[in-house]
Amino acid sequence: MEENTITIYDVARVAGVSMATVSRVVNGVSNVKESTRKRVLDVIEELDYRPNAIARGLASKHSTTIGVILPSFTHSYYSRIIVGVDDVARMYNYNLLVSNSDGDSEKEISLVDDFATKQVDGLIFMGDTLSDNLRTRFSRLRTPVVLAGMIDDEKQIPAVSIDHRKAAEEAVKLLAKNHEKVALITGPLVNVINAERLEGYKKALKSYKREYNELQIIETPYTYKSGYRLVERVLATGSTAAFVTDDEVAAGLLNGLLDSGINVPDDFEIITSNNTIVTNYTRPNLTSIDQPLYDVGAVSMRFLTKLINKEDIDEKIAVLPYRMAIKKSTK
Amino acid sequence: MEENTITIYDVARVAGVSMATVSRVVNGVSNVKESTRKRVLDVIEELDYRPNAIARGLASKHSTTIGVILPSFTHSYYSRIIVGVDDVARMYNYNLLVSNSDGDSEKEISLVDDFATKQVDGLIFMGDTLSDNLRTRFSRLRTPVVLAGMIDDEKQIPAVSIDHRKAAEEAVKLLAKNHEKVALITGPLVNVINAERLEGYKKALKSYKREYNELQIIETPYTYKSGYRLVERVLATGSTAAFVTDDEVAAGLLNGLLDSGINVPDDFEIITSNNTIVTNYTRPNLTSIDQPLYDVGAVSMRFLTKLINKEDIDEKIAVLPYRMAIKKSTK
DNA sequence: TTGTATGCGTTATCAG
DNA sequence: CTGATAACGCATACAA
Numbered sequence: 045m046e047e048n049t050i051t052i053y054d055v056a057r058v059a060g061v062s063m064a065t066v067s068r069v070v071n072g073v074s075n076v077k078e079s080t081r082k083r084v085l086d087v088i089e090e091l092d093y094r095p096n097a098i099a100r101g102l103a104s105k106h107s108t109t110i111g112v113i114l115p116s117f118t119h120s121y122y123s124r125i126i127v128g129v130d131d132v133a134r135m136y137n138y139n140l141l142v143s144n145s146d147g148d149s150e151k152e153i154s155l156v157d158d159f160a161t162k163q164v165d166g167l168i169f170m171g172d173t174l175s176d177n178l179r180t181r182f183s184r185l186r187t188p189v190v191l192a193g194m195i196d197d198e199k200q201i202p203a204v205s206i207d208h209r210k211a212a213e214e215a216v217k218l219l220a221k222n223h224e225k226v227a228l229i230t231g232p233l234v235n236v237i238n239a240e241r242l243e244g245y246k247k248a249l250k251s252y253k254r255e256y257n258e259l260q261i262i263e264t265p266y267t268y269k270s271g272y273r274l275v276e277r278v279l280a281t282g283s284t285a286a287f288v289t290d291d292e293v294a295a296g297l298l299n300g301l302l303d304s305g306i307n308v309p310d311d312f313e314i315i316t317s318n319n320t321i322v323t324n325y326t327r328p329n330l331t332s333i334d335q336p337l338y339d340v341g342a343v344s345m346r347f348l349t350k351l352i353n354k355e356d357i358d359e360k361i362a363v364l365p366y367r368m369a370i371k372k373s374t375k
Numbered sequence: 376m377e378e379n380t381i382t383i384y385d386v387a388r389v390a391g392v393s394m395a396t397v398s399r400v401v402n403g404v405s406n407v408k409e410s411t412r413k414r415v416l417d418v419i420e421e422l423d424y425r426p427n428a429i430a431r432g433l434a435s436k437h438s439t440t441i442g443v444i445l446p447s448f449t450h451s452y453y454s455r456i457i458v459g460v461d462d463v464a465r466m467y468n469y470n471l472l473v474s475n476s477d478g479d480s481e482k483e484i485s486l487v488d489d490f491a492t493k494q495v496d497g498l499i500f501m502g503d504t505l506s507d508n509l510r511t512r513f514s515r516l517r518t519p520v521v522l523a524g525m526i527d528d529e530k531q532i533p534a535v536s537i538d539h540r541k542a543a544e545e546a547v548k549l550l551a552k553n554h555e556k557v558a559l560i561t562g563p564l565v566n567v568i569n570a571e572r573l574e575g576y577k578k579a580l581k582s583y584k585r586e587y588n589e590l591q592i593i594e595t596p597y598t599y600k601s602g603y604r605l606v607e608r609v610l611a612t613g614s615t616a617a618f619v620t621d622d623e624v625a626a627g628l629l630n631g632l633l634d635s636g637i638n639v640p641d642d643f644e645i646i647t648s649n650n651t652i653v654t655n656y657t658r659p660n661l662t663s664i665d666q667p668l669y670d671v672g673a674v675s676m677r678f679l680t681k682l683i684n685k686e687d688i689d690e691k692i693a694v695l696p697y698r699m700a701i702k703k704s705t706k
Numbered sequence: 707t708t709g710t711a712t713g714c715g716t717t718a719t720c721a722g
Numbered sequence: 723c724t725g726a727t728a729a730c731g732c733a734t735a736c737a738a
Contacts, residue, residue: 094491094492097493098433117455124448139474143470144458268656
């Protein structure tokens with residue numbers, strides 16, 4: 045080899061000790077006489093020795109690496125979560141193996157396998173749905189998994205998120221109070237979170253004695269464009285307000301309404317769900333449920349470290365608090 | 376150990392061959408008799424054997440892992456680049472070790488060390504500046520590095536981006552044509568890219584015989600808020616148009632102007648630089664330089680694979696084409 | 707407190 | 723075409 049990788053043996057030789065001793069000081073374990081510790085440390089510095097994490101992983105069975113699977117890098121919902129994951133991972137000296145699944149369940153599965161092959165110590169998973177296929181795969185995995193920003197309807201896999209049912213109920217109540225017809229503009233209802241939101245929606249309508257009408261439920265992809273194109277369809281339902289489950293969609297709808305000469309909030313009120321920065325870009329700013337997305341990520345990662353270390357867990361499912369951010373798309 | 380990890384030995388035993396043979400079929404190398412290959416493959420399937428990437432890495436000196444350092448997960452400039460990186464990385468069967476530096480140069484350095492320790496096969500770096508410290512570290516690294524969406528003013532480190540000087544010149548010309556005073560609202564000028572943009576700005580002014588005035592150069596952080604707060608300062612310069620180097624800042628400035636009763640584009644024109652989706656959220660939509668950010672990422676990663684395989688490279692620096700996306704913040 | 711020896715799961719070299 | 727066997731760089735049980 046042309047490379048002169050310096051190993052633990054080099055350090056040992058120069059320091060005049062055995063490699064076991066070097067290993068000990070590197071890992072800060074066991075008792076090592078202060079004088080030899082210092083000597084070894086000096087040599088390490090002198091040779092600029094860096095332990096090889098791969099070799100360490102082989103020997104210790106720990107890769108100090110966490111796999112992260114997310115549906116999209118560009119969607120701010122997920123990128124805000126991953127910031128929290130990253131920060132906490134760093135605190136615990138983990139690195140993140142990150143990949144994007146495009147929400148494609150085949151990719152999700154192949155990524156899980158891929159990461160397992162890479163011997164990740166744990167997995168943070170984000171996605172729309174948790175397929176049965178994935179769930180069984182997760183439970184068979186030797187490494188713990190935490191769902192971030194989503195839930196497992198079977199409640200088998202540990203997860204961190206907010207109470208979407210309750211949040212949706214609160215948001216819709218705000219609208220139903222003054223509106224006869226309120227639309228629910230949501231992502232796919234096969235997505236558990238959206239199913240929960242639908243429940244909250246129904247409950248809110250009921251409490252204001254509004255009639256539930258399936259026509260007012262509109263499923264749509266999570267994009268600005270699809271929101272923009274929804275105007276006619278939404279207005280056709282007779283709705284004068286909408287609860288939207290995604291900020292990009294809400295921004296699209298808002299701009300679409302404005303372009304059609306509909307005044308928001310005077311003629312139409314909107315509440316959206318993620319309070320990402322998008323809600324501040326639009327005019328008027330979008331009233332939104334404010335989810336602590338950074339915290340969702342941070343708590344998920346912290347949770348994962350506990351599972352990895354087999355610490356006691358009080359609850360498999362962590363539910364974080366949310367608040368309503370009242371802005372200008374509501375009166 | 377309680378875990379029953381099945382290894383290459385297990386496969387060998389069951390298939391009645393040596394582990395060397397199993398290794399051969401797994402890696403698809405050398406000549407293996409078709410019948411034994413098939414037998415081994417069957418056993419692999421039967422036992423659900425998965426090669427341990429860590430062990431493989433130790434033995435082969437390849438981790439099939441790429442390190443990615445970026446200043447922010449949430450800024451769409453970088454997240455769009457990383458999508459391209461991720462896609463190409465997958466094509467070549469690499470996984471991405473990703474971490475966020477916050478643009479902090481100490482974190483950048485510790486991440487580089489960290490990733491080196493993890494034996495990454497290559498590094499994709501994104502940041503505002505390439506400090507001397509980092510540059511020398513990169514050149515000493517045994518693993519190749521590619522800068523994505525930025526450049527090295529010393530032109531030592533391979534990089535992929537667009538010609539920011541030329542793009543800025545073109546954008547500013549569009550404004551200077553009709554405006555006596557055009558502001559340049561930029562990120563830190565220590566950032567090489569911004570320095571180049573300043574050159575383009577000057578050149579454009581000159582070609583329209585506009586006077587260059589330092590007061591019209593405004594440095595600001597890359598955030599929506601800082602853009603929003605800039606209104607007074609920008610107007611104080613007497614400028615009636617601005618070229619902005621960041622979409623979030625541009626969105627902030629735009630909304631700030633609107634809130635101050637300034638009409639865009641009638642009273643004030645804006646051109647921004649990244650054409651991220653943010654430019655479509657605002658009303659009016661922001662005219663922008665359109666950078667092929669996905670391609671920047673994809674090309675960077677492809678570039679890196681070539682460096683890793685020591686293939687011939689024609690150019691150390693790849694310059695991608697851009698275009699102007701004319702929208703509604705200009706007349 | 708320190709050293710020796712072994713194993714982690716592969717790849718790769720060398721015989722056969 | 724196939725099988726031993728030696729690395730790879732480190733952690734760790736066991737001795738001393």
